[in-house]
Amino acid sequence: MSLEALITILGMAAVTYAIRAGGLLLANRLPTTGFVASWLKHVPGAVLASLVAPAVLTGGPAEAIAAAATALIYFVTRNLFATMAGGVLAVYLARLALGG
Template sequence: MSLEALLTILGMAAVTYGIRAAGMLLADRLPTQGFVASWMKHVPGAVLAALVAPAVLAVAPGRSLAEAFLPAETVAAVAVTLIYVGTRNLFAAMAGGVLVVFAMRMWLGA
């Protein structure tokens, strides 16, 4: 294993455990309402939305919006949304999305 991989994994482990322990230690001092509490509450959703958007529209420096449009990924994203809303099953949604991308790449070369 490379040093960079070891350092990355140990760094991830340290910050994650640190957050878990800090929550317990700071329980009495963490704000339960107001700006900071509201900000922390919105972090996970905003991070996931930020992750998803550029994967569905493949933007990159120097690429036009027309070039960024990915038909397979965009259609699959809609499929994932419908399956998840219908079933509330993470695995079914993921498998459905992968199948749509697979089918579109195979038959349409999308």
């Protein structure tokens, strides 16, 4: 294992644990209303939206079809694994059908 991989993994572990412990330590001081509270609430969705947007946009028609199928499966099953598996199957079939 390279040193930079080790540093990356330990860094990821440290920030993640700091966040988990930080919530408990700050529990009584975290603002429940106002700008900061609202910002914290919006971070996860915004991050995920920025993760998927370029991927969906730069993908071909097979990826676009599969993204739509993924959305449909999620709203029917509400299950993370079923959605992931369905999305993978959808892109596999779409690529076969479109010869991509």
